[in-house]
Amino acid sequence: MSARRLSQHAQLVGFTIAAIALIFGVWDAVIWLFGLQPYVLPTPQSAISAVVGQWSTLAPLTWQTVKETAEGFFIGAAIGFVLAVVMSAFRPVQRLIYPALISSQAVPIVAIAAPLVILFGFGMLPKLIIVAWIVFFPVVVNVLDGLAHIDQDLVNLSRVMGARRTREFIHIHLPATLSPLFSGLKIGATYAVTGAVIGEWTASSQQGLGTYLLSANSSFNVQVVFGVTLLLTAIGILSFLLVMAVESVATPWRSRSTAPRISRPRSPQRLRGQATGSAAEPSVPAARGLASTGHEQ
Amino acid sequence: MKNPVQSRPVTGRRGRAARLGMASAAVILAAAAGCSASSGGGGATTASGLSTIRLVYDWPGVDFEAVPIAVGLKQGLYKKHGLNVDLVLPPNNQTTVKMLAVGKGDIGFDSTVDVVFARAAQIPVVSIANYTQDNNWGLVAKPGTTIDLSSLRGKSIGVFTDSWTKAMMPYVLKAGNVSASDVKQIIFQSNDLSPMLAGKINIATNTTNFAVAQVQSATGKKPSIMLATQFGAPNVPIWVYIATGSWLSAHGSEARAFLAATKEALAWSIAHPQAAVNDFAAVYPKNGSSAKYNLDGWLATIPHLKGSYPLLTQRAPEWTQVVSALKSVNLLSTSFPASAYYTNKYLGG
Numbered sequence: 078m079s080a081r082r083l084s085q086h087a088q089l090v091g092f093t094i095a096a097i098a099l100i101f102g103v104w105d106a107v108i109w110l111f112g113l114q115p116y117v118l119p120t121p122q123s124a125i126s127a128v129v130g131q132w133s134t135l136a137p138l139t140w141q142t143v144k145e146t147a148e149g150f151f152i153g154a155a156i157g158f159v160l161a162v163v164m165s166a167f168r169p170v171q172r173l174i175y176p177a178l179i180s181s182q183a184v185p186i187v188a189i190a191a192p193l194v195i196l197f198g199f200g201m202l203p204k205l206i207i208v209a210w211i212v213f214f215p216v217v218v219n220v221l222d223g224l225a226h227i228d229q230d231l232v233n234l235s236r237v238m239g240a241r242r243t244r245e246f247i248h249i250h251l252p253a254t255l256s257p258l259f260s261g262l263k264i265g266a267t268y269a270v271t272g273a274v275i276g277e278w279t280a281s282s283q284q285g286l287g288t289y290l291l292s293a294n295s296s297f298n299v300q301v302v303f304g305v306t307l308l309l310t311a312i313g314i315l316s317f318l319l320v321m322a323v324e325s326v327a328t329p330w331r332s333r334s335t336a337p338r339i340s341r342p343r344s345p346q347r348l349r350g351q352a353t354g355s356a357a358e359p360s361v362p363a364a365r366g367l368a369s370t371g372h373e374q
Numbered sequence: 375m376k377n378p379v380q381s382r383p384v385t386g387r388r389g390r391a392a393r394l395g396m397a398s399a400a401v402i403l404a405a406a407a408g409c410s411a412s413s414g415g416g417g418a419t420t421a422s423g424l425s426t427i428r429l430v431y432d433w434p435g436v437d438f439e440a441v442p443i444a445v446g447l448k449q450g451l452y453k454k455h456g457l458n459v460d461l462v463l464p465p466n467n468q469t470t471v472k473m474l475a476v477g478k479g480d481i482g483f484d485s486t487v488d489v490v491f492a493r494a495a496q497i498p499v500v501s502i503a504n505y506t507q508d509n510n511w512g513l514v515a516k517p518g519t520t521i522d523l524s525s526l527r528g529k530s531i532g533v534f535t536d537s538w539t540k541a542m543m544p545y546v547l548k549a550g551n552v553s554a555s556d557v558k559q560i561i562f563q564s565n566d567l568s569p570m571l572a573g574k575i576n577i578a579t580n581t582t583n584f585a586v587a588q589v590q591s592a593t594g595k596k597p598s599i600m601l602a603t604q605f606g607a608p609n610v611p612i613w614v615y616i617a618t619g620s621w622l623s624a625h626g627s628e629a630r631a632f633l634a635a636t637k638e639a640l641a642w643s644i645a646h647p648q649a650a651v652n653d654f655a656a657v658y659p660k661n662g663s664s665a666k667y668n669l670d671g672w673l674a675t676i677p678h679l680k681g682s683y684p685l686l687t688q689r690a691p692e693w694t695q696v697v698s699a700l701k702s703v704n705l706l707s708t709s710f711p712a713s714a715y716y717t718n719k720y721l722g723g
Contacts, residue, residue: 116495117472191565195572199560278563280532288561291535294468296705297488297495 119300127304134289139308141285145201145273146312149208153269154262156209157216161254164217165224182214186272190279200283204276211272212265216258223257224250256331259324266316270309424458427632430470430479431463432488432613436658438587438671439483439505439613444657445650446639455631461658467536471499474618480625481632482616486696487537489616489715494708498619501716503633504688505613507681511542511602514578514585516571517595523605526550529576530558532566538612539579541699542602546579549605568592581612583678587671591664608695614688614716622720629720637685637721644676688716 101121108118115123128135160178164171186207193203227249235245277287286305293301324331419425429443443459446452452459462479464470470482471492483505492499513531515521527550533539547554560566560575567588570578578585582599589597603609615633622629643650651669655661661668683689693712700706 114475114497116492116497117476187564191568195569195574198574277561280563280566280569281561282558284561288535291563292540294466295491295536295540297468297471297491297497299495 116297116299119303121303121307123300124303124307127298127300128308131301131304135286135305135308138284138286138289139312141283142270142273142277142287142309143312145204145208145276145285146269146316148201149205149272149276150212150266150269150316152205153209153212153265154216157213157261157265158220158254158258160213161217161220161224162250165221165250171221178214178217181210186210186275187279190275194280199280203279204273204281207276207279208269208272211268215264215268216261219257219261219264220254223254227253255328259320259328262320263317263324266320267313269316270313274309420458422458424453424456425628425631426458426460427452427481427628428460428462428479429632430473430482431461432470432482432484433467434463434465436461436463436661437584437663438651438654438668439583439675440658441650441654441668441672441675442636442639442643444654445643446635447657448653449639449642451635451639451642452632455635457628457631457635459632471497471616474499474616474621480617480621481629484614484616485536485538485612486610486614486692487541487700489614490693490697490700490706490709491537493710493714494706499616500619500622500714501614501616501688502622502629502720503615503636503686503718504611504692505615505686506611506675506678507683508611508678509601509603509607509609510582510678511538511579511607511612512582512585512604513546513600513602514567514570514580514582514589515576515598516573517589517593517597519598521577521598521600523550523600526552527556528558530560530574532562532570532575532578533559534562534566534579537700537705540705541696541703542579542607544703545602545605545607567597583671583674586674587667590670591667608692608699610692610696610699611688615686626720630722633686633720634722640679640685643672644679647672647676686721688718690716 104118104121107113108120119127160174164174190203190207193206197203197206231249232245235249240248273285274287274290277285278291281288286309290302290305290309293299293305431440440461443461447459462473464473468488470479470484471488473479474482475492475497481502482499486501489499489501513521523546526546531546533543543554543559547557550557560569562569565588566575566578567580567585569575571589571592582601585597585599589595615636617629648669651665651672654668654672655665663671679685690712693715697706697709697712697715701709
C-alpha cells in the first residue's frame with residue numbers, strides 16, 4: 078500500500094474517531110447542560126460499561142439481531158433488485174406495481190404486525206419479512222432510476238453492432254444499476270436494523286437486542302437500555318460500512334480520478350473514453366464488454 | 375501540487391457556515407431554555423382560580439381505566455375541590471415515573487412494580503393511593519376452553535416484556551410443575567390476545583379487565599381466565615397513584631384534594647357504570663375505542679377496585695409481597711421497607 082493510500086486511510090480513521098468523540102461529547106454536554114439524572118439519560122461511559130458488564134448476556138442476543146438484520150437485508154435487496162429490473166423491462170408491470178410499492182411504504186408496519194405473525198408464526202419469517210419490507214424500497218427506487226438514465230447512445234451503438242438483448246443487459250444495463258444500487262443498499266443497510274427491532278417487538282419466540290431493550294426499560298435499567306441502543310447503532314453503522322466496502326470493490330471507477338487503462342487501443346470505446354476525457358460512470362466497464370462483443374461479431 | 379479546490383478562497387462560505395452554526399446553536403439554546411422554563415412545578419392556577427394537576431397516565435393512549443377521572447371532570451368533583459385535572463399521555467408505558475421526576479407531571483398513574491424499580495433506581499417517587507385492590511393478572515384462553523395447569527408442558531404462552539409478567543411467570547411454571555424450557559414463551563409487545571384467539575398460541579397472559587374487554591369485543595363471549603392468585607401468586611394491586619416526595623412536600627393539600635375528588639368519582643363510577651362510561655366518552659371523545667369495549671372493560675375493572683379496605687387505601691403487606699416476588703426472580707437487588715414505597719397520608723379520613 079502506498080504512503081498516500083496509508084495517509085488517506087489514517088485520515089478516514091482519524092475523522093471517524095473524531096466524529097464518535099464529538100457525538101459522545103455532545104451527549105455528555107446535554108447531560109451537563111440540562112442537569113439530567115442518570116435515570117433519564119445516562120452518560121455514554123456508563124452505557125458502554127453496561128454493555129461490557131453484560132456482554133455474556135448480550136453477545137447471543139446481538140448475534141440473533143445481526144442474523145435477522147443480515148438475512149432480511151439480503152432478501153430485501155434481492156427482491157428489490159429483481160423487481161426493479163422486471164419493472165424496467167416491462168412498462169405495464171411498472172405502471173401497475175409502482176403505486177403499490179409507494180403505498181407499501183406508507184403502511185405503518187405495526188399495523189400489519191399482528192396479521193404477519195398469525196400468518197407466518199413467531200420464528201424468523203415475520204422478522205425477515207419486516208426487514209425486507211424496509212430494505213427493498215430504496216433498492217427498487219434507486220435501481221429503477223439507474224435503469225431509466227442509461228446512455229441511449231450506448232444502447233443504440235450496441236444494437237447497431239448486433240448485440241443481443243441479454244448481452245445488452247449484461248454489459249450496459251447491469252453496470253448502470255451498480256451506482257444507484259449501492260445508494261439504495263446503503264440506505265437499506267442502515268434501516269435494516271430498525272426493521273429487525275420492530276420484528277422482534279412484533280412477536281418473537283427468541284429474544285434479541287430489541288426485546289432485551291424492552292425488558293431493561295421495564296425495570297428502569299436505563300444504562301442497559303442506552304448500551305443496547307449503542308449496540309444497535311453500531312450494527313447499523315457496520316452494515317453501512319460493509320456495503321461501502323463492497324461498493325468500492327464493485328465500482329472502482331467511483332473512487333479513482335482516472336479511468337483504468339484499457340489494453341486494446343483500437344477498441345471504439347477506448348476512443349470514446351479519450352474523446353470525453355472522463356473516467357466515465359458505468360460506461361467504462363460497459364464499454365469494455367461491448368468492445369469484445371464488437372470484435373466477436 | 376495543491377488541490378485546486380482546497381486553494382480556492384472559501385472565506386465567504388466559511389463565514390456563512392459559521393453564522394449558520396451560531397444561529398443553530400442559538401436556536402438550540404433558546405429551545406433548551408424554553409424547555410427548562412416549561413418544566414417548572416405543577417399547581418398552576420387557572421383563570422377561574424383552580425389549581426391544575428397534571429396527571430401523567432401509564433399508557434400512551436387513554437382507556438377505560440381513566441373513567442373515574444373523566445367522571446370527576448364531567449361532574450365537577452375536581453372543581454368542587456379547587457382543582458382542574460389535565461391528563462398527560464406519556465410517550466410510552468415506561469416514562470410516567472421519569473416525567474414526574476423531572477417535573478413534567480404532578481401525579482402519576484402507574485404500576486406497583488414501577489414504583490419498586492424507581493426506588494431502586496433512586497427515583498424519589500412514592501405511591502399515594504391504590505387504584506385496584508388486588509392482582510388481576512392471569513392466564514387467558516379462548517372462550518369455552520379450560521385452562522389446565524397440569525398439561526402446560528409443550529404449550530405456547532404469550533408473554534410481555536414487562537416486569538410484572540416476569541414476576542408472575544415463575545408462579546405459573548411452578549404451579550404447572552414445569553420449567554421455562556418445557557413451555558414455549560412467545561414474547562409480545564402489544565397484543566397476545568389476537569394470536570390466542572386465532573389459535574397461534576395456547577394461552578395468553580394479561581390483566582383480566584383488558585382481556586375481557588378485548589375478547590368480548592372480538593367474539594362476543596368472555597374468555598376463560600385463571601387468575602394468578604389461584605395458583606399462588608401474591609394478591610397485590612397492579613395500579614397505583616404516585617407522586618414525588620418533593621412535589622408532595624410543596625403541594626400536600628392539592629394531593630389530598632385530588633384523592634378526595636378521585637375517591638368520590640370512583641365510588642360514583644362503580645355505582646353507575648353505564649353513566650360513568652358515557653362521561654368518559656364525553657370527556658375523551660378521541661379515546662379510539664367503542665362504547666361497548668369501554669363498558670365491558672369498565673365492568674371488568676370494577677370488581678378489582680373494591681377490596682376489604684376502603685377505596686384507594688394501601689397496606690404494607692402488598693408492598694412487601696411485590697418486593698419479595700421481584701427478588702425471588704432476581705429482577706430486584708435493592709429493596710426498602712414497605713413504608714418507603716407508599717403512604718396513606720394524603721387519603722384523608
